[in-house]
Amino acid sequence: MNKLTEKREAIKFDRADILYLAAITVIGLAIRLILRVVTTDDWVMYWDPWISDLKEMGFSYLATDRYDYTPTFVYILWAISKLPINPMTAYKGLHIALDFVAAVIMGKIAWKVTGSKIKSIAAYGLMLLVPTIWANSALWAQCDIIFMTFLLLCFYYFFEDRPNLAMFFYGMAFVFKLQSLFIFPFLVILWVNKKVQLKAFLWIPVLYFLSIVPAWIAGRPLMDLINIYMAQGAQDVWSLSIKWPNIYQIIGNQYFLLEYASSGTWLILGILMILMYAMARKRYRITNEFIVQMALFFAILTPYFLPHMHERYGCVADILAIIYALMNIKKFYFPLAHILISFNCYMAYLSHLGSDEPAIYYGVWAFAELGLLILVGLDVWNYLKNPDNQLPDSQLSVKEKEAA
Amino acid sequence: MDDFLRDFIVKKWKIGSFTFTFLDALLAVCITGTGIFLRLPVMDYTATGPEKIGAIVLEYLLAVLCGAIVHRCTGSRNRAFLTYTILVIYPTIAANGALWNVNAVYYVILFFAGFYLYIRGFRVLGWISGLAGTAIALYRIWQWQMALSVAYPVSLSRGWPNFYEIIGKTAFVDLFDKVSLLVLAGLLLTLAYCFAKKKVRITPDLALQLFLFLAVLIPYFAPYMPAWAGYTADIAALLYFMRRKDRFYLPMLHLIVSYSAYAYMTNGETKLPMVVFSVILLGILVNVGVDLYREAAAQTAPAAAGLTGTEQADEASVRETEAQGAKS
Numbered sequence: 001m002n003k004l005t006e007k008r009e010a011i012k013f014d015r016a017d018i019l020y021l022a023a024i025t026v027i028g029l030a031i032r033l034i035l036r037v038v039t040t041d042d043w044v045m046y047w048d049p050w051i052s053d054l055k056e057m058g059f060s061y062l063a064t065d066r067y068d069y070t071p072t073f074v075y076i077l078w079a080i081s082k083l084p085i086n087p088m089t090a091y092k093g094l095h096i097a098l099d100f101v102a103a104v105i106m107g108k109i110a111w112k113v114t115g116s117k118i119k120s121i122a123a124y125g126l127m128l129l130v131p132t133i134w135a136n137s138a139l140w141a142q143c144d145i146i147f148m149t150f151l152l153l154c155f156y157y158f159f160e161d162r163p164n165l166a167m168f169f170y171g172m173a174f175v176f177k178l179q180s181l182f183i184f185p186f187l188v189i190l191w192v193n194k195k196v197q198l199k200a201f202l203w204i205p206v207l208y209f210l211s212i213v214p215a216w217i218a219g220r221p222l223m224d225l226i227n228i229y230m231a232q233g234a235q236d237v238w239s240l241s242i243k244w245p246n247i248y249q250i251i252g253n254q255y256f257l258l259e260y261a262s263s264g265t266w267l268i269l270g271i272l273m274i275l276m277y278a279m280a281r282k283r284y285r286i287t288n289e290f291i292v293q294m295a296l297f298f299a300i301l302t303p304y305f306l307p308h309m310h311e312r313y314g315c316v317a318d319i320l321a322i323i324y325a326l327m328n329i330k331k332f333y334f335p336l337a338h339i340l341i342s343f344n345c346y347m348a349y350l351s352h353l354g355s356d357e358p359a360i361y362y363g364v365w366a367f368a369e370l371g372l373l374i375l376v377g378l379d380v381w382n383y384l385k386n387p388d389n390q391l392p393d394s395q396l397s398v399k400e401k402e403a404a
Numbered sequence: 405m406d407d408f409l410r411d412f413i414v415k416k417w418k419i420g421s422f423t424f425t426f427l428d429a430l431l432a433v434c435i436t437g438t439g440i441f442l443r444l445p446v447m448d449y450t451a452t453g454p455e456k457i458g459a460i461v462l463e464y465l466l467a468v469l470c471g472a473i474v475h476r477c478t479g480s481r482n483r484a485f486l487t488y489t490i491l492v493i494y495p496t497i498a499a500n501g502a503l504w505n506v507n508a509v510y511y512v513i514l515f516f517a518g519f520y521l522y523i524r525g526f527r528v529l530g531w532i533s534g535l536a537g538t539a540i541a542l543y544r545i546w547q548w549q550m551a552l553s554v555a556y557p558v559s560l561s562r563g564w565p566n567f568y569e570i571i572g573k574t575a576f577v578d579l580f581d582k583v584s585l586l587v588l589a590g591l592l593l594t595l596a597y598c599f600a601k602k603k604v605r606i607t608p609d610l611a612l613q614l615f616l617f618l619a620v621l622i623p624y625f626a627p628y629m630p631a632w633a634g635y636t637a638d639i640a641a642l643l644y645f646m647r648r649k650d651r652f653y654l655p656m657l658h659l660i661v662s663y664s665a666y667a668y669m670t671n672g673e674t675k676l677p678m679v680v681f682s683v684i685l686l687g688i689l690v691n692v693g694v695d696l697y698r699e700a701a702a703q704t705a706p707a708a709a710g711l712t713g714t715e716q717a718d719e720a721s722v723r724e725t726e727a728q729g730a731k732s
Binding site: 016017020023024027028030031034035037038118121122125126128129131134139329332333336340343344347348350351352353358359360 | 569570571572574575576579582583586587589590591593594597598600601602677679683686690694697
């Protein structure tokens with residue numbers, strides 16, 4: 001049976017499972033409760049003043065250009081501003097709750113792709129212990145878990161063979177964060193291989209447009225709202241890599257700032273074009289593992305060459321590496337290494353290292369990241385080269401039939 | 405005369421059921437003496453009292469005990485004897501008591517006694533011994549922390565090159581000390597859950613691997629670990645090497661890391677940055693973890709564990725890989 005369409009029964013929990021789930025949930029919650037008290041620069045400089053303004057101005061704040069995140073995120077802040085509790089507690093509480101939602105989805109993905117109850121339950125538990133997950137929401141007061149949860153749902157529904165719903169959740173992820181585009185090329189490959197219909201891609205602009213409508217009604221110009229990601233990209237341009245170990249940490253991240261910023265963007269676009277061309281020339285059997293392999297490859301590749309990448313931009317690859325290891329235990333080192341790289345970058349920011357290097361230089365981490373990129377690239381290459389995974393080209397088949 | 409001596413040194417002697425050669429006896433006496441002479445020159449570095457003398461005696465007992473463990477696990481008298489001879493002159497053991505007067509052997513011996521009792525079938529006694537060792541270890545580390553807390557900057561690592569050397573040991577100390585313990589508890593809970601659900605049979609081999617894995621894992625993530633936190637893993641890695649010759653590099657590397665941590669504390673510097681040792685330890689942890697996973701998979705009874713078809717296929721695939729590895 002095609003793995004993609006294989007249906008699984010619901011998990012039945014016994015006493016030991018429930019005991020483990022309860023204990024690990026308490027541990028996951030305790031970790032987050034301990035860290036919730038930290039006030040980071042992002043909170044002080046952005047979220048707190050934004051929420052204060054929202055309290056003062058109400059919904060009309062959305063008409064201003066004081067925020068550079070998408071309006072959907074600001075709607076959440078608006079809701080938080082209305083709550084009668086400490087804003088930081090409410091903000092972190094929401095993201096902590098999403099950590100648990102993401103862990104449940106991870107468990108469901110594990111169940112879907114492995115059929116193993118033990119792996120599924122352990123995946124839930126391990127997801128709660130992953131440092132880049134708890135540090136992002138409970139410590140740093142960041143909001144990446146929102147779009148990551150939607151991305152996890154996107155993958156879950158791809159595994160369920162419900163591509164339309166998957167694309168809906170991908171669109172939701174895009175509504176919150178531009179980083180969701182890192183893995184966009186894999187969707188194109190799925191379309192080429194008839195796993196997604198072109199109309200499903202419409203979810204991305206439609207959801208984005210719907211999400212900006214309230215802010216538009218509030219009074220912010222439409223073009224401003226459409227270009228919000230462009231405006232975001234124009235900030236934080238003081239270094240070619242903002243603590244993410246990519247190619248600029250090897251060749252130098254403080255020189256040719258303007259020139260490389262532009263050229264680097266064109267370079268990665270060129271690389272992606274070549275890759276998509278190479279992968280779209282033939283038809284392949286699309287398995288769950290190949291979906292994750294491709295997405296992981298692009299999640300590592302894109303921020304490796306894009307300029308101005310932040311410390312947290314490995315988070316998509318972090319979760320994909322976990323799924324990849326769940327599917328193939330021999331790839332256990334992917335999440336181990338990637339989360340270590342990612343968490344090191346988190347700590348470089350959170351420890352206020354500034355322009356100082358961490359204990360292991362960014363350059364060394366950049367080579368480690370390159371190693372992972374090559375390894376997953378080889379996995380993709382081997383998959384594509386395997387004749388068992390290649391499907392006959394439909395047009396070619398017609399010609400052959402005509403000739404016959 | 406020459407031939408007589410040649411024959412004499414390899415002639416087997418028998419006392420009860422115990423056979424040995426003159427060479428065995430010679431090495432046993434000489435190495436025991438060497439162990440003492442190795443310790444004597446460094447003893448003046450710290451005050452020598454009854455506690456230190458008692459620790460040195462226990463270090464010898466620990467060497468004998470580890471020899472017995474190796475004999476139990478391998479059935480090889482030679483390897484057991486070799487274990488004793490190596491441990492008597494093991495640098496970290498000798499330095500811990502004689503040079504530094506830390507005397508960690510008082511609780512480490514309880515871990516190994518517990519392990520020995522466990523593999524002999526006295527499981528309850530084994531657990532009691534292990535828990536007693538843990539209680540003493542925690543008390544000793546706490547006592548040491550109290551003595552150092554003023555003299556040392558607040559840091560998540562107190563000399564052991566663990567995870568915090570990589571990510572930064574001075575940030576969020578008062579939060580990460582608790583969080584790391586919770587993460588560690590979560591990891592151990594997950595490990596226990598998987599072992600219990602898969603009904604893994606704990607053989608002496610698996611017990612040894614698990615023992616080594618925990619001895620490396622716990623100090624790697626626990627906060628405030630002192631420089632001698634690798635003491636147990638130093639010895640466990642040697643025992644593992646006695647069981648698996650192809651893992652010869654584990655005790656070597658761990659000993660280098662461990663002694664470098666000692667050197668960092670006693671000399672105030674090391675020739676390599678401490679973070680290098682943290683990366684080596686991570687490599688050791690992964691290596692032992694993979695070995696443990698394979699051994700645990702081999703000791704899983706799929707039908708008995710009530711595994712699903714996919715899980716059984718997973719186990720079968722691991723076994724197949726193992727078999728291919730053994731063939732090659």
